[in-house]
Amino acid sequence: MGTFRLTTRFIIHTTIILLLTACFKENKNPISSLIIPIPTEQVIKKGAFLLNSQTKLTFDKELEDVATFFKSYVENQKNIELNSGEKTKIHFKIDTSITNKEGYQLTISTSEITIAAKSQKGAFYAFQTIRQLLPSDFEASKENEFAIQCLEIKDAPRFSYRGMHLDVGRHFFSVDFIKKYLDLMSMLKMNTFHWHLTEDQGWRIEIKKYPKLQEIAAYRDETLIDHYNDQPHKFDGKKYGGFYTQEEIKEVVKYATERQITIIPEIEMPGHSQAAISAYPELGCTNEQVKVATKWGVFEEVYCPKESTFKFLEDVIDEVVALFPGKYIHIGGDEAPKTNWNKCKHCQKLIKKEGLKNEHELQSYFITRMEKYINIKGKQIIGWDEILEGGLAPNATVMSWRGTKGAIEAAKEKHNVILTPQSHCYFDHYQSTNENEPIAIGGFLPLEKVYSFNPIPKELTKEEAKYVLGAQGNVWTEYMxxxxxVEYMAFPRMIALSEVVWSKSDTKNYNEFVKRLEFFNKKLDVINVNYANHLYEVSGKLINKDSQISYQLETTTKGKNILFTTDGSNPLNTSSKYSDKIKIDKSVTIKAAVFNIEGKQLGNIFEQKINLHKAVGKSISLKVAPHKSYNAGGKQAFINGISGNNKRYGDKEWLGFNGDDVEITIEFDKPTDINSISTRFHNGNGQWIYAPKEVLISFDGSYFEGYEIGLSENLLVNFNQTFKHKKSNPNSFKNTKLWNYSFGKTRCRS
Structure with a gap:
């Protein structure tokens, strides 16, 4: 068998490369149990409990607060006054036999609802379950009687830490919205809110001892518009900022506590501190005046480990500790460049004085010193996984975001860990391949991938796995x-994560989850949540079987029709009903959409161009495997005729490599004319993704000269045109660039 050997040599610097049993309008008929997150055990019984003004509410004293919360929820929404009759009864009771402090047992008969729990937390989660058993339009309905399905539930969370994060440094959000965010978390039985309060772009918490943090650090002169990767950078020219007063923070903390949510404040150190240094330049190594950052990224202005800096941070911690009753303070610890420390005389002297090896150990010294002070205050620290570098502080909890490696390392050292890897938990990534998706930082994290996440890394033993507290979804707001x-990016992915961290893995099923999510979305409609609804989108994949190329369409929801065309026309106007794989014998543009049985289009139009080039379906091998985080499509993604999305570098068409040169070999089984070779590279420097430095091409081992391709996204080798080599502006990442080479007519034979 002959061989056409195409070899590309990539030098890559860094690649981070309802089922309803009754009509909704008939509130006197109970709905099916469609609870999210799915309970540990549930048994559906016959009949329904009627909630109305004849319902009496009783409770054990220890559960009075939750019972009062439940009463307020019902009476504030409806024309119902609990305790005005005794026809039916709801009773909250303490049950010390329940082992999990967040667990509960819910029993609903036609005459009584019994909520049994060991603590207020468990009773509150039982209330949230009851809330989901009410009609989806409960909050908006004018009815005064509602049926609740009879059932028995035994339920408890899989993990003790079930978190959501919100960055208010890049963009600031009102107290009212923070409360709404907490309400939505509590619906899903999430129990920890990670409030990211300080950043290079803005300091958002009032510190009375340092008023310049409010006067200077809380405001930036302007804000980057469009994407960071769009060059040259453009700004809006408008002053932007804000901060939370301590009284507002107390109000939010109280609101969260009532909903069984603990707030973890994050005060970044030693990096991401340019805003603070803009207010107090002496906190940095250079003592030079800097401005609050106006664009995103990693900045060299970091805290200098001087005594005056530690005094400042200790004073800040004193005020923070007084505001937040939870056990944790998050100190960041991520993305702290050592550039200024390398040049700083004080830092270098301190390294020698403390017997440290380098600047990484200096960061460990910095974190350990702050940890000791925070421990004295009765709190513990959490830090991003960079705090492992140079040695982990003695009592630190690690939040692992750069994959699971940090979690594995920390757990093996018997430190508590929280999983929040970019691959499954970063809700600032795109969630659909639709070109009309609003701008995001990059990447691709669809709902199903979030749902598939297992927070226990397989590398941990059963004993080591005990140090995994749980997982958290992160919402970074550069583009929000x-x-x-924020709601669009967080929902429904937060909903999927809630089931990951609450429900047992053996009770999870994505297709069944989607059915429940369709119903849950109706509740979100009623309470005005701007969620992303991609349940009715079409996805597809190329199939190569028995030398026949075909394309398969599918959608996540059942009982719907897919209509499609292959000539690029709108499936609304002329289309075929999809029933089996589409045969591909030429280049086509497939368009498809999901329709209900009445013929109404439900989702966006899916479009896929397939370029049936000569390498599609041929044999391909790689000398270096793609990085596991960027290998969704496997090696066939190189030659399947489908281009990777221009924005979503994490989709199944992009492959990412890290550290080693890449050699690709494509093998043909018969003589083949090759007129041109083209390829594309994602050049997203804002996400630490870089185009290769050099590409070499060979046929049967005979190399052409190597050509530098600079910072282009595209490379075309054309064998029928005059040789041209066009240098581009290395900053023009957005524009398409072509490099054309001619070697006369070239025939590639076996």
Whole structure:
């Protein structure tokens, strides 16, 4: 068998490369149990409990607060006054036999609802379950009687830490929205809110001892518009900022506590501190005046480990500790460049004085010193996984975001860990391949991938796995200027994560989850949540079987029709009903959409261009395997005729490599004319992704000269045109660039 050997040599610097049993309008008929997160055990019984003004509410004294919360929820929404009759009864009771402090047992008969729990937390989660058993339009309905399905539930969370994060440094959000965010978390039985309060772009918490943090650090002169990767950078020219007063923070903390949510404040150190240094330049190594950052990224202005800096941070911690009753303070610890420390005389002297090896150990010294002070205050620290570098502080909990490696290392050292890897938990990534998706930082994290996450790394033993506290979804807001955009990016992925961290893995099933999510979305409609609804989108994949190329369409929801065309026309106007794989014998543009049985289009139009080039379906091998985080499509993604999305570098068409040169070999089984070779590279420097430095091409081992391709996204080798080599502006990442080479007519034979 002959061989056409195409070899590319990539030098890559860094690659981070309802089922309803009754009509909704008939509130006197109970709905099916469609609870999210799915309970540990549930048994559906016959009949329904009627909630109305003849319902009496009773409770054990220890559960009075939750019972009062439940009463307020019902009476504030409806024309119902509990305790005005005794026809039916709801009773909250303490049950010390329940082992999990967040667990509960819920028994609903036609005459009584019994909520049994060991603590207020468990009773509150039982209330949230009851809330989901009410009609989806409960909050908006004018009815005064509602049926609740008779059932028995035994339920408890899989993990003790079930978190959501919100960055208010890049964009600031009102107290009212923070409360709404907490309400939505509590619906899903999430129990920890990670409030990211300080950043290079803004300091958001009032510190009375340091008023310049409010006067200077809380405001930036302007804000980057469009994407960071769009060059040259553009700004809006408008002053932006804000901060939470201590009284507002107390209000939010109280609100969260009532909903069984603990707030963890994050005060970044030693990096991501340019805003603070702008207010107090003496906190940095250079003592030079800097401005609050106006764009995103990693900045060299970090805290200098001087005594005056530690005094400042200790004073800040004193005020923070007084505001937040939880056990943790998050100190960041991530992305702290050592550039200024390398040049700083004080830092270098301190390294020698403390017997440290390098600047990484200096960061460990910095974190350990702050940990000791925070421990004295009765709190413990959490830090991003960079705090492992140079040695882990003695009592630190690690939040692992750069994959699971940090979690594994920390757990093996018997430190508590929280999983929040970019691959499954970063909700600032794109969630759909639709070109009309609103701007995001990059990447691709669809709902199903979130749902598939297992927070226990397989590398841990059963004993080591005990140090995994749980997982958290992160919402970084560089590209989220409004509350509506935050909701769009967080939902429904937060819903999927809630089931990951609450429900047992053996009770999870994605297709069944989607059925429950369809119903849950109706509740979100009623309470005005701007969630992303991709349940009715079409996805597809190329199939190569028995030398026949075909394309398969599918959608996550059942009982719907897919209509499609292959000529690029709109499936609304002329289309075929999809029933089996589409045969591909030429280049085509497939368009498809999901329709209900009445013929109404439900989702966006899916479009896929397939370029049936000569390498599609041929044999391909790689000398270096792609990085596991960027290998969704496997090696066939190189030659399947489908281009990777221009924005979503994490989709199944992009492959990422890290550290080693890449050699790709494509093998043909018969003589083949090759007129041109083209390839594309994602060049997203804002996500630490870089195009290769050099590409070499060979046929049967005979190399052409290597050509530098600079910072282009595209490379075309064309064998029928005059040789041209066009240098581009290395900063013009956005524009498409072509490099054309001619070697006369070239025939590639076996």
């Amino acid at each position: 200027q409004t509350p509506e955009k």
